[in-house]
Amino acid sequence: MPRRIVTKKKRKMGRMFFEASSVSSNMSLKDMMEIIFTSAESYREIATVLLEWIKSKSDQENRGRVRWVTTSEMSNYINERLMPRRRSAAYAVIKNYLVPLGILEYRPSESKYILSRDFAGALKRLAEAYTKWTS
Numbered sequence: 001m002p003r004r005i006v007t008k009k010k011r012k013m014g015r016m017f018f019e020a021s022s023v024s025s026n027m028s029l030k031d032m033m034e035i036i037f038t039s040a041e042s043y044r045e046i047a048t049v050l051l052e053w054i055k056s057k058s059d060q061e062n063r064g065r066v067r068w069v070t071t072s073e074m075s076n077y078i079n080e081r082l083m084p085r086r087r088s089a090a091y092a093v094i095k096n097y098l099v100p101l102g103i104l105e106y107r108p109s110e111s112k113y114i115l116s117r118d119f120a121g122a123l124k125r126l127a128e129a130y131t132k133w134t135s
Helices: 029-036 041-060 071-081 084-101 118-134
Strands: 068-070 104-107 112-115
Touching (some): 029 041, 041 112, 071 084, 084 104
Antiparallel strands (some): 104 112
16 A cells, blocks of 8 residues: 655755756756755665656556556555665655655545656746846
8 A cells, every 4th residue: 555645844855956057958867866866866766766667657558648657556666666675765755855846746536646747837936036036
């Protein structure tokens, strides 16, 4: 049975760091995860594996433009792919990073994890806010 995603008070998260000149629109998922998980190599690796799997699983199943997996598929994949210690880390990555950042959307009513575009929208709004602030 998959673990429940319950929102709690935010804990201190890792620090995002990047050199602006090194950011491009042609970055791989691995490169993007290096920015998000600057100091947490294990979390970076888990996030990359999970996101790539969701995308490929969705494409294999011809699920359309919106890429998703069920909670049971995610649970089975985590159990098969990761060792017991890393299983709990995988759920921590999902719960504490991927869902709150808007990279994944969790829909309990449909029992689905969906690759979300909320992260991109949030970054765009952040850029607009920064631009307004500097004007």
